[in-house]
Amino acid sequence: xxxxxxxxxxxxxxxxxxxxxxxLVASGKTNPVLLSPRSEAVSSSLCEQFPHVRRATSNAExxxxxxxxxxGMRPPQVEEALEGVSFRSDQxxxxxxxxxxxxxxxRVIPQPTLCRVxxxxxxxxxxxxxxxxxxxxxxxxxxxxMGELVEPERETDFVAMGAVSGFMSSYYELQGTxxxxxxxxxxxxxxxxxxxxxxxxxxxxxxxxxxxSFAELAxxxxxxxxLNERTRKGLIEDGWFARAxxxxxxxxxxxxxxxx
Numbered sequence: 001x002x003x004x005x006x007x008x009x010x011x012x013x014x015x016x017x018x019x020x021x022x023x024l025v026a027s028g029k030t031n032p033v034l035l036s037p038r039s040e041a042v043s044s045s046l047c048e049q050f051p052h053v054r055r056a057t058s059n060a061e062x063x064x065x066x067x068x069x070x071x072g073m074r075p076p077q078v079e080e081a082l083e084g085v086s087f088r089s090d091q092x093x094x095x096x097x098x099x100x101x102x103x104x105x106x107r108v109i110p111q112p113t114l115c116r117v118x119x120x121x122x123x124x125x126x127x128x129x130x131x132x133x134x135x136x137x138x139x140x141x142x143x144x145x146m147g148e149l150v151e152p153e154r155e156t157d158f159v160a161m162g163a164v165s166g167f168m169s170s171y172y173e174l175q176g177t178x179x180x181x182x183x184x185x186x187x188x189x190x191x192x193x194x195x196x197x198x199x200x201x202x203x204x205x206x207x208x209x210x211x212x213s214f215a216e217l218a219x220x221x222x223x224x225x226x227l228n229e230r231t232r233k234g235l236i237e238d239g240w241f242a243r244a245x246x247x248x249x250x251x252x253x254x255x256x257x258x259x260x
Contacts, residue, residue, distance in 0.1 A: 005030070005031055005032070006031060006066075006067035006068050006138070007031065007032045007033070007034060007065060007066045007067050007068070008024075008031045008032070008033050008034070008066060008067075008068050008069075008070065008142075009033075009034045009035075009036075009056075009062040009063060009065065009066025009068070009069040009070065010033070010034070010035050010036060010062065010069075010070045010072055011036045011059045011062050011063070011069060011070070011071055011072065011073065011081055011082070011085070012036060012038070012071060012072035012073030012074075012077075012081060012096075013035045013036050013037075013038060013039055013042050013043040013046070013072065014039055014042060014072055014073075015042070015121070016072055016096055016119055016121070017035075017042070017070065017072040017096070018042050018045075018046060018124075019119060019120075019121050019122075019123050019124040020070070020072075020096075020119045020123055020124075021033060021046055021050070021053065022123075022124040022125075023119070023123040023124050023125070023126055023146045023147070024142075024146065025050060026124065026125060026126050026146075027126050027144075027145035027146045028145065029142065030052055031052070031142075032052055032054075033046075033050070033052060033053040033054070034053075034054060034055075034056050034061075034062050034065055034066055035047070035053065035054070035055050035056065035062070036055075036056060036058070036059050036062050037055055037056065037057065037058070043055050059081055059082070059084075059085050060084055060085045060086070062085075063085045063086060063087055063091075064086070066091070067090075067091060067092070068091070068092045068093075068094065068138065068139075068142070069087070069091060069092070069093045069094070069112075070093075070094050070095075070096060070117075071093065071094070071095045071096060071097055072096045072097075073097065074097075074259070075097050075098055075099050075100060075259040076259070078097055078100060078108065079108060082108055082109065087109050087111050087112045088111060088112065089111045089112060090112075091111075091112040091113070092112060092113045092114075092115065092136060092138060092139065093105070093109055093112045093113070093114050093115075094114075094115050094116065094117050094136075094139060095114070095115070095116045095117070096116075096117060096118075096119060098162060098259055099254075099259050100116075101155065101159075102114055102115075102116065102133075102134075102155060113136060115132060115133060115134055115136045115139055116132070116133050116155075116158060117130065117131065117132050117139070117143070118130065118131040118158070118161060118162050118165060120147075120165060120168065121168075122147065123146055123147050126145060126146050126147055127147055128147050128148065129147060129148045129150050129161070130143050130146055130147040130148065130149055130150065131150045131151070131152065131158055131161045131162070132149065132150070132151050133151065133152055133154075133155055133157075133158040134151075134155075135151050148208075159252075163248045163251065163252050164248065166247075166248065166251055167244070167248075171200075175196050175197075175200060178196060179192050179193060179196045182195075182196070203221075218232065
């Protein structure tokens, strides 16, 4: 069986696994996919959508019949979900689980090749970053086309990337705050929403396709004495950006068992 058609198994079929599988399909991958029975709603829905996806009766069946197995359960549930599950030395096990280092994984699953991936919700549309550590050729091939593939050299780098991804909901909270401000000034909600979404999407595309530093981009997006410079200066003086770093470092101290 060619590498591109290896059976992909998913133990823990939740929102992230669903987005990952949708991204596989969107990027043209047609590997057979075997899902664990939980969550029943998500796994059943995926089977209805895609003919090459089917449900297993247990986590053990997923591991037994798959060449590449993805772990998508919640962090405190890893040991419980893998109880009674056996893996082979010729398999690849790829973890989506936050806070679960490779050494932790190796103590639970000693035989297969192990790696970690950070799939974000945008992977469903083959957009956004997808980080892989360490480099595993089969996974690099599989992930190509599913977003901006990033392969850090160290696990500490990978962990730092995961921490920064913790700002996704805060990004939307910021947009919502600015949207509420506009509507409070009488801007129609639909008009304000369209403007807000397009504004941030345009900024994201500019940075994605630029090789300039963020300091350079910030300078280019403000004029001396203008609204942007005054806003940014005020936030810097208020320690607004410094608190972002503090928030990341606080979250990174949370133990895996508390990440539900």
